[in-house]
Amino acid sequence: MLQFGQPDPGLDYAARPTAFGLVFHDGKLACVRVDRGEGSYFDLPGGALDGDETEEQALTREFVEETGMTVRPGRRIAEAAQYFRRSDGTPVNNIAGFWVAERLSLDPAARVEADHELVWLEPHTALNELRHDAHAWAVAVWLRRGR
Template identity: 65%
Template structure:
């Protein structure tokens, strides 16, 4: 059974969206994405929607490339969780899927196509306090505890 984060607001019809997110570490820092929304900017783990017939692993590789330019290989599915939230356009969504540990294998700036996404490396505890979604913060804590 997966954990559900966020609160569904009455009267809103939340669309189920298969999604996947990844955790990759370099020099003690965690890859995060700063999404530029002016004063409403926020931090997420790299990842996003699983499109069509993609597997979570395929979506994760694509999303990392599009958002950060990082080339990654998914390793282990750490956990699963869902998060109610409203997208930037206001539409209600329930992202549900896996959080993966991934291995960094390279960088290719030409793959990054989401201009409002910026790769930032955060201390994992800083990430816990700054990530927009509770599910993402929880996954980081679970990942940190798995390393003990």
């Protein structure tokens, strides 16, 4: 598996199973803008698996929580890990499955994460704007494999 990011010496990075999705609609890719004031950033929708969730279950739940979008996971196109520090400083290593998903419906009122906003980016813009190299790499894999 590819590993992205550099761990800070002396920190213990907990392995964190995650799932992220690529939804393509009207020529654009669904992303989330996470509002952190001056430190805001873009991610693919998705996140950590809760309890005994499968990647598909976590992806479906996270899309609703972050964007209000209901999706159907399709195929798993890539896996990669990313060392990083969460907003609270906790060091983690996201072990991510990346999925192509189908947009079923959108209900902005269903979104529960107020600091996340659904944005639609051109795929090549997403390559440059996504915070994590693993996310950008997954977009590149998706583009090269013909979506």
